[in-house]
Amino acid sequence: MLEKQINTFKKYRFLLVELVKKGIKLKYRRSYLGILWTLLEPLLTTCVLTLVFGTFFGRDDKTFPVYILTGRLLYSFFSGGTKAAMKSIRQHAGMIKKVYVPKYIYPLSSVLFNFIIFVISLIVLVGATLVFGVYPNKWVITSLLPLVMLLLLTLGVGMILSTMSVFFRDLEYLWDVALMLIMYTCAIFYKTKTMEKTGHAWIFKLNPLYAIIKIFRDAIYGRSMFADPYWVIMPAVVSVLSVLIGVALFKKHQDNFILHI
Amino acid sequence: MAKYAIEVNNVGMKFNLSQEKLDSLKEYVIKMVKGELKYNEFWALKNVSFKVEKGDRVGILGLNGAGKSTLLKVIAGVFKPTEGQVIRHGRLVPLLELGAGFDSQYTGAENIYLYSAVLGYPKSFVDEKFDEIVKFAELEKFIDVPIKNYSSGMKTRLGFSIATQVEPDILILDEVLSVGDAKFRKKSEAKIMSMFKSEVTVLFVSHSLDQVKRLCNKAILLEHGQLVAAGSIDEVAKIYEEKTK
Numbered sequence: 001m002l003e004k005q006i007n008t009f010k011k012y013r014f015l016l017v018e019l020v021k022k023g024i025k026l027k028y029r030r031s032y033l034g035i036l037w038t039l040l041e042p043l044l045t046t047c048v049l050t051l052v053f054g055t056f057f058g059r060d061d062k063t064f065p066v067y068i069l070t071g072r073l074l075y076s077f078f079s080g081g082t083k084a085a086m087k088s089i090r091q092h093a094g095m096i097k098k099v100y101v102p103k104y105i106y107p108l109s110s111v112l113f114n115f116i117i118f119v120i121s122l123i124v125l126v127g128a129t130l131v132f133g134v135y136p137n138k139w140v141i142t143s144l145l146p147l148v149m150l151l152l153l154t155l156g157v158g159m160i161l162s163t164m165s166v167f168f169r170d171l172e173y174l175w176d177v178a179l180m181l182i183m184y185t186c187a188i189f190y191k192t193k194t195m196e197k198t199g200h201a202w203i204f205k206l207n208p209l210y211a212i213i214k215i216f217r218d219a220i221y222g223r224s225m226f227a228d229p230y231w232v233i234m235p236a237v238v239s240v241l242s243v244l245i246g247v248a249l250f251k252k253h254q255d256n257f258i259l260h261i
Numbered sequence: 262m263a264k265y266a267i268e269v270n271n272v273g274m275k276f277n278l279s280q281e282k283l284d285s286l287k288e289y290v291i292k293m294v295k296g297e298l299k300y301n302e303f304w305a306l307k308n309v310s311f312k313v314e315k316g317d318r319v320g321i322l323g324l325n326g327a328g329k330s331t332l333l334k335v336i337a338g339v340f341k342p343t344e345g346q347v348i349r350h351g352r353l354v355p356l357l358e359l360g361a362g363f364d365s366q367y368t369g370a371e372n373i374y375l376y377s378a379v380l381g382y383p384k385s386f387v388d389e390k391f392d393e394i395v396k397f398a399e400l401e402k403f404i405d406v407p408i409k410n411y412s413s414g415m416k417t418r419l420g421f422s423i424a425t426q427v428e429p430d431i432l433i434l435d436e437v438l439s440v441g442d443a444k445f446r447k448k449s450e451a452k453i454m455s456m457f458k459s460e461v462t463v464l465f466v467s468h469s470l471d472q473v474k475r476l477c478n479k480a481i482l483l484e485h486g487q488l489v490a491a492g493s494i495d496e497v498a499k500i501y502e503e504k505t506k
Contacts, residue, residue: 015378022375026366095362099355099379100338168289255341259276 008102015101016109023084023113038120042073046128053189063221066134069125070220071188074146074213077118078154079179084110085158086165086175093261103254104247107162111155129220136222143219145232146212149239153208156242159250166257186210205230208238266350266431266462267313267336273344274306274331274486305331306342306486313479315350315430318463320473320494322501323483329466332483333357333433336464351430351462354380358435359420365409369400369419372408376423390426397452398422399445418445425452432456434465474498 028034049072050065061067085107089096092106129136165171185207187195195201204210212235215225225232306328313319321329334340336347337355362379363372373394377387395404398418408416434453457463457476467473473480473494480497482490482504490500 011381012378014384015381017384018375018378022364022367022371025371026364029366095379096339098339098357099362101379101381170287258340 012102012105016105016112019105019109020113020116023110024116027113027117035120038117039124042069042076042121042124046072046124049189063132063134066125066128066132066220067191067217068189069128070217071186071213073118073121073125074150074216075183075186075188075209077114078150078157078209079183081111081114081118081154082158082161082179083172083175084114085155086161086172089162089166089257090169090261096258096261103257104159104250107158107250108155111151111158115151115154125220134221136220139219139222139224141219142225143216145225146216146219146235149235150209150212150216152243153212153235153239156239156244156246159246160242163246163249163253166253166260182207182209186213188213205234208235211235212239264314265312265348266315266317267464268348269309269311269332269336269345270348271345272306272309272332272335272342272347273304274328274335274340275343276303276305277301304486306335308345309483309486309488310345311481311488311491313462313464315462316460317479318457318465318477320477320480320497321464321466321483322470322473322480322497324505326485327483328486329483330435331486333435333464333466337433349431352427353431353433354424354427354429355433356421356424356435357433359417359424363408363416363420366407368407369395369404369411372419373423376420377426380424380427382427386427394419394422394426397425397448414442414445421449421452425449425456428459429456429461431462431464434463434467470498470501 024035028037031037033040046065046069049068053068054061054064088106088110089103095101096103096106128134161171161175165175185203186209187204192201192204195203204214211231215231215235218225218227309328309332321332323329331340333355334357335342336349337353337357338347338349339355339357362376364375367375370391373391374384374387378384395401398415398421400415400419403411403415408419411419432453463477465473465477477494479492480490480494480501481488482497482501484504490497
């Protein structure tokens, strides 16, 4: 059974590569700067956010742009990846209706192509740490851990959403709203101290994406993320769980997709 | 080696035709609470069993709505049957709707790779056959143009050319012998005929009885999703002609 699965995957590996390539190529086709936008876009939004939340709100923390950038990069991969995965089944309806292809290829390729763009955009972060005087130390190696968790979480949530949105198209709109809530509870452009003062800091403890962003920042700022193990264990468990649920749900319903698209 | 290329065992395919199309959560919940979720069950195929020997060319006959296309899609693996199972031996190439996997923003060349990947060909194979595909489709001049600027004839030519590059063990044809203009039609028929010469098993759907008689040696007849006759082409064609009178 497993062997058969692996063989099918091998056969369609080329398709996975092609779909990932297609995603990247078409995203920036017909724009003059092309793939450069991967770097420019986070750079420009960080400028705006720094201007608004740093300068206007009078915060004199020199490294604040790095703080914003880390949060924003991770969040926008999560939001872009889950959205793309959610729409992937409907987007490829034409193919699904006519040719047999293992269907998980579609959400998987959507998440992977967003991940590649995300990894490229991390170059901006490297530049920003140098410019704003954040000097990572040995702990920077641990930043791989939150990145793996983030990939798993996005894939898991993406699989769940792609299955559900086949049956309920409204989900696309609902998810936009949910993403907004997630964004504001991720402490992307504010520090958590304000929330602690009002006694609402427990919200962060429930948000796996915030935990991932937090430990990623720890790694970049040269701190140990294991000081409070909760922030490592919680997102690790949630992301593995989300993949398990996503795969199980997808597997259970994939044969019915064709009757609904 | 198995004697049969395709074994269809007791296949049934059920569709739930909901009276109204429900695809919003709100509507679904409201209807569920009210207990108004009604479906019309519809069996497009029911208890269909037959076996196709290697090298047989089988015509599938039946009136509109008899379940011919559903059967082909079940055999191609696009639909998973509600009941029963289909066993296939060998590489199957469906020539159902050509170019279904094309992306309109992609150029012809990029689409050759994409569509080949959809059909499950390895990359090395496409690299090798690329020129042949372009040449057969007669698109040398337009291969770097986005496909949205292609005419529908150009698209089907490209799709046909890609899909027929492999030597399949099982070939599924759904009215594709009418591809493109007269010149290309001749060429595509010759191509398919050349595939027939090798030990390929063919499933063929067409409304033209003459064409089926010309190409096939066996046939099955479907009526309302049930198999009513199977056997040599002459016997089945006779029954079919009587039914259509």
